[in-house]
Amino acid sequence: MEYIKNYINGQLIEPLDKKYLDNFNPATGKVYSYIPDSDENDVDKAYQAAKAAFPAWSSLSKNKRSDYLIRIAQLIEQNLDRLALAESIDNGKPLKLAKTVDIPRAAANFHFYGTGILHYAAPTHSMEDTAINYTLRQAVGVAGCISPWNLPLYLFSWKIAPALAAGCTVVAKPSEVTPMTAFLLSEICIEAGLPAGVLNIVHGLGGKVGNAIVSHRDIPLISFTGGTVTGKQIASIAAPMFKKLSLELGGKNPNIIFADCDYDKMLATTIHSSFSNQGQICLCGSRIFIERPLYEKFKKDFIEKTKQLKVGNPLDDATKVGAIVSKPHQEKILSYVELAKQEGGKVLCGGEAVKLDGDFKEGYYIAPTIIEGLAYNCRTNQEEIFGPVVTITPFDTEEEALMMANSTMYGLASVVWTEHLTRAHRMANQIHAGIVWINCWLLRDLRTPFGGVKASGVGREGGFEAFDFFTEPKNVCIKLS
Numbered sequence: 001m002e003y004i005k006n007y008i009n010g011q012l013i014e015p016l017d018k019k020y021l022d023n024f025n026p027a028t029g030k031v032y033s034y035i036p037d038s039d040e041n042d043v044d045k046a047y048q049a050a051k052a053a054f055p056a057w058s059s060l061s062k063n064k065r066s067d068y069l070i071r072i073a074q075l076i077e078q079n080l081d082r083l084a085l086a087e088s089i090d091n092g093k094p095l096k097l098a099k100t101v102d103i104p105r106a107a108a109n110f111h112f113y114g115t116g117i118l119h120y121a122a123p124t125h126s127m128e129d130t131a132i133n134y135t136l137r138q139a140v141g142v143a144g145c146i147s148p149w150n151l152p153l154y155l156f157s158w159k160i161a162p163a164l165a166a167g168c169t170v171v172a173k174p175s176e177v178t179p180m181t182a183f184l185l186s187e188i189c190i191e192a193g194l195p196a197g198v199l200n201i202v203h204g205l206g207g208k209v210g211n212a213i214v215s216h217r218d219i220p221l222i223s224f225t226g227g228t229v230t231g232k233q234i235a236s237i238a239a240p241m242f243k244k245l246s247l248e249l250g251g252k253n254p255n256i257i258f259a260d261c262d263y264d265k266m267l268a269t270t271i272h273s274s275f276s277n278q279g280q281i282c283l284c285g286s287r288i289f290i291e292r293p294l295y296e297k298f299k300k301d302f303i304e305k306t307k308q309l310k311v312g313n314p315l316d317d318a319t320k321v322g323a324i325v326s327k328p329h330q331e332k333i334l335s336y337v338e339l340a341k342q343e344g345g346k347v348l349c350g351g352e353a354v355k356l357d358g359d360f361k362e363g364y365y366i367a368p369t370i371i372e373g374l375a376y377n378c379r380t381n382q383e384e385i386f387g388p389v390v391t392i393t394p395f396d397t398e399e400e401a402l403m404m405a406n407s408t409m410y411g412l413a414s415v416v417w418t419e420h421l422t423r424a425h426r427m428a429n430q431i432h433a434g435i436v437w438i439n440c441w442l443l444r445d446l447r448t449p450f451g452g453v454k455a456s457g458v459g460r461e462g463g464f465e466a467f468d469f470f471t472e473p474k475n476v477c478i479k480l481s
């Protein structure tokens with residue numbers, strides 16, 4: 001069985017304590033590799049390497065940094081099949097999804113930021129005849145990057161690529177639940193000739209490795225994507241140390257459907273926005289609000305289409321819903337279905353674990369689940385479930401839809417389906433969320449600001465905003481006479 005290694009100072013090495021954790025294949029429920037159970041000493045070793053690499057990397061020309069990133073993007077593309085297979089086995093997601101979304105997007109992240117840095121410019125401010133100010137944007141230093149398990153390489157690279165392009169060196173931790181593609185990325189970085197210490201990947205538990213990165217005295221900025229509770233804990237440590245913080249956290253996204261929508265497009269997309277990646281995408285719409293005249297028709301068709309989704313072996317091309325990432329997460333999702341029933345919800349389809357045969361009989365599967373009859377403000381409709389579970393609720397007026405949509409502590413993403421142009425704008429203006437998709441879902445332009453409001457996060461990723469985060473602006477003022 002494979003032993004994953006840490007990537008520190010350009011080398012693949014064992015954790016200092018030589019301790020390992022089990023890595024499970026969620027499709028089978030069996031251990032299939034081992035993950036370093038690293039601790040603060042491994043993190044400090046990684047930090048020392050990153051610190052030593054920083055002066056040369058940050059002063060390398062943008063063109064040269066760009067070349068490295070584009071080389072990494074190319075190697076990801078060349079290794080697409082291998083990386084997609086690894087992602088599917090590690091996470092339980094359908095192989096097809098990993099091949100068409102996760103891995104291409106990881107390559108795109110390196111490509112986008114590798115080229116983006118060449119166009120990143122800072123302003124000047126002229127004081128007529130008196131002085132001129134220019135702004136230097138300087139890489140902050142060693143960046144700490146921590147990412148979750150739902151889109152492993154996709155989100156890991158979404159942080160690392162802008163950090164490296166901006167001139168930071170990095171100490172990064174992927175989720176201990178899905179470490180494999182980060183490990184393969186370290187092999188790719190070695191092949192790409194990335195200088196030693198520029199990127200360091202330390203594997204292990206959030207409470208040990210993640211915490212050691214966040215509380216490390218000399219790591220001045222933390223880019224974190226994960227749950228809101230973890231984000232709060234990280235902020236409580238990092239804020240008093242005056243670290244720069246970017247927090248991309250949980251969501252409970254509303255999907256608002258008006259009766260005048262393009263019905264077929266809406267229905268097909270709503271299936272994706274509900275159940276893609278087993279509903280484990282922070283942008284999935286988990287609360288679906290339907291204008292009353294359309295409610296019964298939508299309910300019938302949505303249930304019918306949901307029942308057609310094949311739950312099964314993630315490596316099988318016909319599978320639409322793969323395995324839930326871990327047993328504890330499967331249990332958490334099912335506990336929310338029980339809660340929904342206690343709160344008076346009616347399970348219209350799904351609602352239980354799916355038992356497969358043979359090699360997959362110990363895997364963690366849940367049938368895509370639709371629940372109706374719940375109050376908008378009950379716990380099921382307020383707390384993040386992060387699984388293939390959605391609720392459906394009718395509404396009568398725009399005001400009511402908005403009130404329910406905005407009623408949670410979250411504000412990450414939202415979807416509005418309507419052919420009424422001015423209503424679309426009105427809704428977009430009033431929804432409390434970092435993203436409003438009108439008549440689409442998960443359509444992403446990497447130049448746009450990405451992030452949430454309220455308990456969904458602080459700060460924005462994407463485009464030049466990411467470079468703003470990984471650099472510090474310095475005002476230089478020159479008196480002209």
Ligand code: NDP
Pocket residue numbers: 146147148149150151155173174175176177204205206207209210211214225226227228230231233234248249250251281282384386412452456457
């Ligand atoms: P967690 O918050 O549990 O973990 C995220 C990362 O933080 C993991 O690498 C984890 O390590 C690490 N971690 C855990 N505890 C600590 C700690 N005390 N200090 C530092 N690091 C720590 O989230 P999940 O991995 O369960 O991911 C799911 C969550 O992520 C959902 O809430 C989802 O909405 C959110 N998410 C948000 C996105 C966004 O862009 N806003 C995008 C994708 C997901 P380990 O796994 O080893 O414990």
